[in-house]
Amino acid sequence: MKQHVKMTTLLNNGQKIPLIGLGTYPLKGNSAETIVYEALKKGYRLIDTAAMYGNEEEVGRAIRRAISEGVPREEITIVTKIWKTDMGFSKTLRAFAKSYEALKLDMIDVVLIHWPDVAREKNIATWKALEEIYYSGKVRAIGVSNFSPEQLIDLLKMADIKPILNQYSCYPGQSQEQLRVFCEKENIRSMAYSPIHQGGILSDQDIQQLAEKYQKTPAQIALRWNIQRGVIPIPKTASSNRLEENFAVFDFELTDKEMALLLAKG
Numbered sequence: 001m002k003q004h005v006k007m008t009t010l011l012n013n014g015q016k017i018p019l020i021g022l023g024t025y026p027l028k029g030n031s032a033e034t035i036v037y038e039a040l041k042k043g044y045r046l047i048d049t050a051a052m053y054g055n056e057e058e059v060g061r062a063i064r065r066a067i068s069e070g071v072p073r074e075e076i077t078i079v080t081k082i083w084k085t086d087m088g089f090s091k092t093l094r095a096f097a098k099s100y101e102a103l104k105l106d107m108i109d110v111v112l113i114h115w116p117d118v119a120r121e122k123n124i125a126t127w128k129a130l131e132e133i134y135y136s137g138k139v140r141a142i143g144v145s146n147f148s149p150e151q152l153i154d155l156l157k158m159a160d161i162k163p164i165l166n167q168y169s170c171y172p173g174q175s176q177e178q179l180r181v182f183c184e185k186e187n188i189r190s191m192a193y194s195p196i197h198q199g200g201i202l203s204d205q206d207i208q209q210l211a212e213k214y215q216k217t218p219a220q221i222a223l224r225w226n227i228q229r230g231v232i233p234i235p236k237t238a239s240s241n242r243l244e245e246n247f248a249v250f251d252f253e254l255t256d257k258e259m260a261l262l263l264a265k266g
């Protein structure tokens with residue numbers, strides 16, 4: 001589990017980001033803190049949280065503890081998000097201040113708009129607030145989640161800072177290929193939530209056959225598929241064993257034909 005140092009890619013601002021991370025919804029309290037700490041000790045370097053998850057304090061505590069025990073802060077990417085009800089310029093500034101206070105890390109690596117609003121003006125006002133937060137020096141990068149190509153095009157028209165990434169649901173069966181290609185063309189990194197479809201891909205027969213071929217699990221096949229197409233998966237688990245399983249995806253490679261087979265699922 002110590003391969004993390006090379007397991008990074010670059011974002012459009014030159015910032016390094018790991019190829020896989022840990023999701024934390026709906027973990028709270030001790031279970032959130034324990035699994036985040038354990039993940040960092042086992043080599044994970046990307047942690048996804050959000051104000052809406054109600055676990056930023058625990059996540060921050062786990063990260064600070066791992067850092068105090070020698071995990072290099074500069075290797076860690078912490079992602080948090082501005083929730084729907086906190087959108088708009090001043091509300092976003094206030095929401096970020098709360099997240100910043102809860103996480104208690106001097107620098108937040110990535111802050112995302114959690115969901116686009118139907119009102120274009122609200123997305124713009126929220127983005128302008130994120131830009132102001134970026135200029136304040138408290139965040140390293142800003143991005144979005146659940147944005148379509150159309151919503152991204154709209155945002156890009158008025159953005160002084162380009163979104164660093166777009167986090168959306170993505171697994172074999174919901175490849176979101178059009179969105180992925182759009183993001184790649186715009187140099188916006190794709191990040192996959194629900195990368196194993198909350199367990200929904202485990203019984204897929206093609207995935208099971210590939211798992212057998214590579215002596216891997218179906219979850220590992222689904223995670224590897226996203227990694228090979230440049231998408232960063234953030235599987236959630238509360239289990240120590242699955243934490244290790246989900247991270248052990250760097251010792252095999254799917255063929256082009258196998259990549260296409262999984263892509264064709266939708």
Ligand SMILES: NC(=O)C1=CN([C@@H]2O[C@H](COP(=O)(O)OP(=O)(O)OC[C@H]3O[C@@H](n4cnc5c(N)ncnc54)[C@H](OP(=O)(O)O)[C@@H]3O)[C@@H](O)[C@H]2O)C=CC1
Pocket residue numbers: 022023024025026048049114145146167168192193194195196197198199202217219220234235236237238239242245246
């Ligand atoms: N931006 C957004 O709007 C959203 C972001 N997210 C983020 O993405 C993360 C991941 O997405 P999520 O929806 O949780 O879905 P996932 O696809 O990560 O699935 C998580 C579920 O799969 C189980 N699981 C994990 N690993 C394995 C494995 N190797 N084998 C079998 N089962 C496994 C977990 O159970 P167990 O814990 O028991 O292992 C859990 O029930 C969230 O935690 C959150 O951080 C999620 C939804 C929306």
Ligand SMILES: O=C1CO[C@H](CO)[C@@H](O)[C@@H]1O
Pocket residue numbers: 025050114
């Ligand atoms: O991040 C999230 C976690 O899961 C929730 C329930 O599916 C989503 O609504 C939310 O976007």
